[in-house]
Amino acid sequence: MVGAGAAALSLRRPSFGVSPAMLQDGPDFSIVASALRLCAEPAILTTAQGTLLNANAAYRDRFGSAAPGKLAVDEEGAHSIELARSMAVRDGAGCAAGIGTGDGRTSIEVERVGTQGDFLLWRFPRQRSAETQHVISRWLGAQGGESLGQNGVLSALVDRDGAILTCNSAFREQSGLADKADAKFDELIGTDGVHAIVIGGQTVGPLRLIRVPVEAQSGVFAAFLLEHDVVESSSESQHLQELLDVLPIGLALVDRDGRFLTMNQAFRTAAGIKGSTAPSYPSDLVIKDDKAPVADAVRRNARGPAMSGDLAVRLARDPSEPVALTIAGLRGLGEAAVLLLLKDNSEEAKLKRQVAQATKMQVVGQLAGGVAHDFNNILTAIIGHCDLMLMRHTPGDSDYDDIQQIKSNSNRAAGLTRQLLAFSRQQTLRPQVLQLPDVISEVSHLLKRLLGETVELVVKHGRHLGSVRADPGQLEQVIVNLAVNARDAMTSQGGGTLTIQTYPVNADQVAELGSDILPVADYSALSVTDTGCGIAPSVLGKVFEPFFTTKEVGKGTGLGLSTVYGIVKQSGGFIFADSKLGEGTRFVIYLPVHQEEAGAAKARKAPKPKENELWGSGTVLLVEDEPMVRSVAERALTRHGYTVVTADNGEEALELLAGLTDISLLISDVVMPIMDGPTMVREARKTHPNLKILFMSGYAEEQLRNSIDLDGVAFLPKPFSVQELAEAARRVVATK
Missing domain, CATH: 1.10.287.130 (Signal transduction histidine kinase, dimerisation/phosphotransfer (DHp) domain)
Incomplete structure (x- = not known):
């Protein structure tokens, strides 16, 4: 969802004219514009009344500067747009489909956004019917079409010009399509009264032709040809029901009185119909506010001229998710007068x-x-x-x-910035190969003091846990943050039980979970479960956002779970939250099992050098665009015995380097204007191939190493003390 991450930094007038009154205490439109650019499909931000505030390039290219209310070319489309807007204002979300505009038909999705809910975010995704065409095309060209062919049903997907988009092998063989690659559907099919005769060099025999609209606006339809003797030997309704049930798209037939004649299993699933009983009318499937529009659309298509269109409705089974219901008039299919198409879009x-x-x-x-x-x-x-x-x-x-x-x-403030960098996955970690039970054992004594007497701590460990690669200190912080949140949730209930459990999850178990986020691999899992008050469903999706907290003012920064999220993601893991009000909350962390190379030696932490071991000598070229950082680094290095030459950008550093014959070390910031640090170092090593490099940066070392293709460089994360800078310089100069 674009635009949800917008935050106020600096106010700038948006692309389209807005009065000063609208901008007062409003959102930061420069951030909104940047967020909208992340969306490939047309997207705009408007007021609740539909006044255009900002639009991305995709919208301007397609619709120009027209407000949503001015897009429709007919009265029905304008009414659908207004209905979607009012639904969003009233219920938080709305949609409309099949809107005729000067640039063709389009679908619209509207969502109410903003801290006060006084703005609307509009998106214009591709037509759902096009998605339906894609599903039908793929299904007919694969196993589904072959299953029909084995039962004597020839099937094809045809566009409005008669071109065959796809077909099953039975149709291809009977029609001789392989020898007539450019043949149109009407050229292969000849009519003889009510029967259709396939012409493929010879008359194959009488067939019954059934056309099912797939993309009503552009005339795409699925053609099913049934052997005539099969139709005669079985009731038409039963045979048609069998045909509908094998289709992957929800289809239902309605008679002239607006009653259901039949529906396939996909339609039942999408509409939430359980058991053998079914509602009598299509309007029984939707909420009260949508009953009249559905009944009116069915009546117009059943008794008037054969038309088709999409209607935005909310099903009674799930009023929170608007869906598009396609309604098409039918002629020549007996009692069936209206075709309904409904797709199960819950997933x-x-x-x-x-x-x-x-x-x-x-x-x-x-x-x-x-x-x-x-x-x-x-x-x-x-x-x-x-x-x-x-x-x-x-x-x-x-x-x-x-x-x-x-x-x-200052060190406390540095801790806050580390939390922000952890959330954005840019924190400097020191990963080690470790076992989860060892980490929990190290932190369990601290947890008992933090939880207090009213909360019982239960620790369970599974067998055959694989080792993981993570920063032990940061992993301890993850456990502590989750435990403290659980304690606060249980304290309001008078106490409870906190259960920390570790267990292995192999690739087969991950595949059975069917998660679209968790890749299939071997994991070591860590779950933290409490018996507290639980988290409301409306809040559960926001718990990992920074500065979001449900605690009282002054009792929470909102950075605890965001830090947990960032550390887990930066360690290559995944975290999921599950909660029920009144029953408690469960957080599960999946960390991939580390595949350690054979014979890999364990790294040992070097002893901290003493102050008298930090003194050095030689010339250091210091490149830093921030004057305050450059000043303190120069003084620190000078006090430790180095001769320091400074530059405030990469180009100036290269000029100074040309005049230096003996240089011991180059210390540079990574991100600088004009020329950044890595680019400067590549140029410097053309004349000084053995130049020793120490990069300073506020970003994570792991992130920088992935983006910097340089060998023999060291990193020093900001903020650093004078001693840490001297240690890093001494260590790099001493390397061979």
Whole structure:
């Protein structure tokens, strides 16, 4: 869902004219415009009344600057657009299909958005009937068409010009289509009264032709040719029912009085009809507000001229999801006067919500990562200057405690930026190969103190758990954050039980889950289950968003679960939440089993160097576009014995490098204007192939290594202290 990740940064006038009153306290339209560009299909943002505020390029290319209410070329289309708008304002979402515009027919999906619900997000997806055509075409050309052929039914999909789009092998053989590649359907089929005769070099015999509209607006239909003796030997209604039941699209036939004659199994599934009983009228399938439009459309198609069109309705089984019901008039099929097409789009709607949620999380993550990166530059300067001041003050001085307090608060702020970077999957992790039970054992003593006396902690471990590769410290933070949230949920209930369980999940079990998100592989799973108050369904989809919290003001930052989400995703894992009100909540984390190379040695942590071991010598070229960071880094390196030459961009650094004969180290920021760090290093190594490089960045080392194709470079994450900078410089200079 585009636009959901928009946040207020700076206000800019949108692409289309809007009065100042509309902009006051409104959304950031520059962010809205950026979010709309992520959508490949036409999309716009309007007021609740339909006034156009912003549109993406796809909409402008197709419809120009016309507001939604001006798109329809006929009165019926305008009424459908207004109905979709009013449904969205009233219920939160609405849709319309088959709207005739100057650029052809289109479908519309409308959703109410904004913190006050005072804006509408419009999207114009491709016609659902085109999707139906694709499903029918694929089905007829594969096993479905062959099954019909084995039962004596010739089938083909034909467009409005008579061209055969696809057919089963029985039709191809009987009609001689292989020898007539360019033949049209009408050229292969000749009529003889009520019977159809297939002409394929010779008369095959009488057949009964049944045409089923697939894409009503463009005239695409499915043709089924039944052997005449089969029709004579069996009741027509029974044979037609058997034919309808094998189709993958929901079809139903209605008589002139508006009553159901028959419907196939796909229609029953899509409409939520269970058992052998079925409603008498199509209007019985929809909610009260949609009964009159459905009944009126059926009546007009049954008694008037044969027409077709789509109607946006909400089924009684699921009023929250509007669907498109295709209604087409029929002639020449006995009692059947109207054909209804309905597709079971529950899985499609589920996938659409998942994609929308993932898109929203990605947009918000990019925003959070950018803010954290810029903030890390500021914190680097603050922490660095505090370290330099502490070198001139000793404990007991009047300013010492104040400086320590500033540094302590700066480190707390750095922790917040690490949480934002964790959510955006840009945090610097130090992954190790480990076992989940070992991590839980390390943190269990802390958990018992955090949970208190009213919450019982139960830990269960499964057998044959595979090892995983993750940062143990960050994984402990994941467990603690989930446990603290569970404690708060159970405290309001007077206490409860927190169960932490580990168990293996093999690839076969993952395949049985049928998840569209979880790839089929071997996982080690970690579940955290509480018996608290649970999470409402309307809130469950938002729990991983940053700054979203259900706690009272002052009792939650809204970064706990967003941090959990980011750490799990950056570790290559997946996290799912399931909850029922009054019964509790369960979070399940799937981490892929690590396939360790044979003979791989375990990395050992090097001992921390002493202060007198951090001194060095030689010339260091420091490249940093932020003056405050450049200043503190220059002073820190100078105090540790280095000769420092500074540059504020890549081009200036290359000019300085040309005049330096002996340089020990190049320290550079990664993201800089004019010329970034990696580009500068590639140019520098053309004349200095053995140049040692230390990159500084507020982004994750793993992310940078994936995007930087350079060997022999080291990374120092921001914010860093004076000692950490000296350690990194000494370590890189000492490497051979």
